[in-house]
Structures are given as C-alpha cells and as structure tokens.
Amino acid sequence: MSVAESPELRPTLADVARAAGVSTATASRVLNGFARVRPKTREQVESAMSALGYARQRAARAATGPTGSVALVVCEEVPRLFGDPYFARVAAGAGKALNEVGLQLVLITVPATENYQTPVVRYLDGGHVDGALVIGMHGRRPLDLGWLGIPVVFGGRPVCGRFSYVDVDNRGGARRATQRFLDAGRRTVATIAGPQDMTAGVDRLLGYRQAVAGAGHGDRGLVVFGDFGQASGEHATARLLDRRPNVDAIFAASDMMAVGALRALRRAGRRVPGDVAVIGFDDLPIGRRTEPPLTTVRQPIEEMGARMTAELLAMLGGSDGPRRAVLDTELVTRISG
Template identity: 75%
Template sequence: MSVVELPAVRPTLADVACAAGVSVATASRVLNGFPGVRPETRTQVESAMTTLGYARQRAARSATPPCTGSIALIVCEDVLRLFADPYFARVVSGVSKELPNAGMQLVLLAVPSTEDHRTWVARYLKGRHVDGALVVSMHGRRPLDLDWLDIPLVFGGRPDNGEVPDRHSYVDVDNRGGAEGATRYLIGAGRTKVATVAGPQDMTVGADRLRGYWQAVVEAGRPDRGMVVFGDFGQGSGEHATARLLDRRPDVDAIFTASDLMAVGVLRALRRAGRRVPDDVAVIGFDGLPLGQRTAPPLTTVRQPIEEMGARMTRELVSMIGGPATPRRVVLDTELVVREST
C-alpha cells in the first residue's frame, strides 16, 4: 500500500492574527513595519509568526494593495465650516481616541460642493493612499463616486436611500426620536405655539429632526407649517430664521432648534426682539455641545453622543479593513438635557 503525503497547508496572515489575538489589519501593520503598534502587540504577532512558521508570500502580496496604516475622515463641507463648527471637532476627538489602538493615522479631507474638489478626493481614494474612509456631513448630492471606490467606507449618519452601496456601514443617532421627545417636552410644559428652526433638508439628519418635530405637533393636534423655518445648522442662519419666524408668527412661545449653533442664533434674535427666555419663549437645541452651558440662559438641548459616534465609526472601519465584515447599521440613543432655557 502506498502512502500519499499531502502538501502542508501554509498558515495565512489571518491564522497569525487569530493566534496572536489581534485583527488582520494589526498583524499586517506588524508585518510591514508600520509604527504605532504597541510593543507587546508586536511581540505577540511576531511570536505567532514564529510558532506557526508563517512565511510572507511575495507573489500573493503583489496582487493585494499594500497597507498604508492610514484612514481618511472626509467632511463634506468647506474648510471654514469644518473648523467653525465644534461638532466636527468632537467627531475628530472620538476618531482620534481609537487610532492608537488600531495603529492608524488620520488624514483629514474637506470636500466642498465643487466638482473639482470631489473629483480630486475620489481620485485620491481610488489611488489607495488610505486603507479606508469615514464620511460625515453628507448632503443629498453624491459627494463621492461611491460605486467605484474599492475601499471600506463607514458613514457618520444615515445616508439617503440609494446613495450608498449595501457593502458599506453607517453609525447614526436617533435624530427623529430625539426631536420628537424635545417637542413633546415643550408641549407637555404648556407651550401652545411650538415652532422649529429646522436643518438642511438635503441631509438625512435635517430631514429626520424635522420629521420628529412634525410627528409630535401632529399628535398634539397643532400642525402649522407657518411654524417651520429653515437654517443650515450655523449660528447666523438660526438668527435670521428666527427673525423671519417672529414676523410670521409673533405669538410663538417655544422653538425647537435642530442644532445648538442655530439655537445660539435663536437666543440672540429673541433677545434683540425683546423676548425673554424662557418666560416668553422656551428654546431647545440639539447636539449637547459644551457651548450650551455658557449661553444666557444655559441651553436645554438634545445631547447626542458625538465622540462615541466617531469612535464607533472608527472601530467599524478598522474591522472592515481587517477582513470581510458584515455591513453594520448602528443607531445610538439621544438624551434630553434640561437647563434654564425651558
């Protein structure tokens, strides 16, 4: 009887990662000598390579794009808006907390609405200069040629239906529920003329918060489209929208505002019009930014976990970079923080 000796199965990088108790992305960074990996983690991976007899397969690697050790954070706004709005700083803070554990560095890209900028960023991503990308503040337009980007993507906020291929993930907050709860709080406090300064309707976050407000006022039997004005999430737009609202509905006694920055503008417009807050008009914002504690009076707001959103997006992206992963649809809770503006 002859004995047939089967060829030995070569261990893969996934086997090494499993043996070391790390992700494939981390094992790859150790293999390629990238900085940012903790010494104890590097030792674990190298020990697993030795134990398993792992040998780098050059031919197979040549067909696979190299690991860059970088991820991109793409903000679909112009540079001035990126640095003026504290929301984005808190997203970056959440992302940055996860980067040391992942051994990654961050590339920050602002993408204004111009075609030239969108084309350049799409070309940059297609060139595999980063291993994956986080996308935030996405408007209804397609800021990137998503169908052709062969890198992992995670979106901050639920994109419009049909705008994102099924293979990508997103992390969102309960914008509709938060807005509905805030509006119900105003109605329950005895306010009878509840208006809203809504956000941009070409963004799902703006549309969802308006839907939440509308659900609450319809249930209370008080729908009035004249009570709805719009801003762009910035302070100036909140101020101008409130001036228009007071001209249209001078008897307004409460305003749910779709962002804290716009709420600051709302407070300024009410003060200029001689309206006392909260005696004449109650005001609620949305975001939970620290600036809400410093307004006069301190702002009641719907707090969303912005830093946790950035951190969760990063963890999801690193998981996708490490190997095949099922796309995730994550929705985080909000919390109404009551202060002196209501």
C-alpha cells in the first residue's frame, strides 16, 4: 500500500516543537516522560501540545490500545521495490515473524519527491501503527523519524543518528570476495560499488579497498559506481572496460549489478570466468540461474527481516535504548568467480 497524504492534517511532534521553540528531541522527551527536562521547557511543550491538539491524539491512541499493525517503510520507488528481490525477501522474513505473534505488516513506499516526508511521517505519527521497520534508507535525504512516539528499527546501519538497527557484515563480506580474486592470482581487480549515501554501499567499498590495499594494489580507475540495480551494473561495466580493458575480476556490490556485469561482459566478448571473474553480493535466487552461475556473498536477508521484527517487538515490550545487531555473511562459490 502506498501512503497518500492524509486528509486529516494532524499536528506532528515537529509542529509541537516549533510552537514550543524547542527541538523535536526535547519535545519527544517530554512526551515520553523523561525526567531530565527543565520544568519551564516541559510547560512550554505541554502547552503547545494542548494548543495544537497533539496531547488529545496521544490520549486517543492510548485509549484505543495497540493497533496490531507494524509498518514496513521501503525508501525506494515502486518499480525498484518490485524489481529487486531483496525487498520482497526482507518483507517475507518480517511478515512471517509478525504473523506468529498475531500482528500484520503494512507496506509503505517512499517516493523520491520534494515533499515525500510529509505524508509518510504523518501516517506513522497518526496512531495507525505500533512501530516501523525501515529499509533502503538513503543518507542524502533521510526520513526524520528520531522523534516519533513509536519504536523504529532500520534494516542496515543508518548513516547518522542513534537508532536501533539490524545490519550484516558488509565490510567483511566484500573483503572476503575481493581476497578470493587476489588469492586466485587475479591482478586487475575492480569493483562496482553501491550508492555512497547508504552504509551498505560505503562498507562494501571499504572492504574491497582494504583487500586490495593489503595486497599492495590500489587503482582508483578500477572503482565504478551503480545503484544496486541491474541496469547500473551493466552500464558501469561498460565504462570500466573502456577505462581499464585489462580488468580480470569484478566484485559487484549487489547480485543485480553482477547480473548486469555478466550481460556487459558477454556483449564485449569476454569469457566468465576465463577472461574476467565476477562475484556479487546478496545470494539472490537469480544468481543460481545466470550463465555461468554467480559466485556471491550470502547475506541472510529473510533472517534480517525476522531479526528486525524481534528487535521491534522487544522495544514494544519496554526494552530501553537502541538495539543493534550485525549478522554474518558467507562466500558462496559457484562458477563465475
């Protein structure tokens, strides 16, 4: 379900904070009963809540009890959401875990528009869900969720902020993949890095750089960038072949980009793995059907969705402080690399 702007323009905590002349974090502390707030500040916030009707909304939510719903917020456009199996697998893991405790999953997509935050944040703050799971967050324009009165867990370490999250060992997985090339005697090892406004993209590039630096290699011309999608991997590989025609190994920071790389290499007449070895990251089902089958770094995607849900349920149960977990990755060897 894609969220449209609610016809009821209910005040958010950000509105309360502006009216009270304080930060949203301070307003949130007042709302949640934290003791370390000056009496005068507390009075300002409570007056603003009363004037805007925010306190009455919270009271109504408390009176009606839990909603029985949890939002899965996907920060990607709808075509990408349904074109990349990663998101469906996270949703499957989260949905199964919620179903086991009698809760339902509400899917929310976040389009890349100028006012994209308004309808989503109003929905999350409007008493419709008990908590939120967030995946695909980009750092350039992150959702401002730190002040919401519901618990939030991110899939992947957020670029900034002290939030609860479940991540995977992106750096270690990328380092192992790159090291496999080096151990096999590959001399010109490139990477198709992911978006650098996402920690997964940053960490996988860092893991690659650590491996090549440790082997005494390091050529900036061997780093090209994509958006984790197949088309970007294909285009990046074409640029790479123009720039470094002697490349003999490519670590792609996602399986979908690796699939694009295989297409570009085939079009250029390069044999895989004879001329150029390729390793991806994810272990999506498509990697077993490529020609040749794709060597990849397996990340436990369904398990991530389930673990995110477990952490959210713990927070709903009263657990304090940010909850964080990092899951292991595993190199899965097939023919391509």
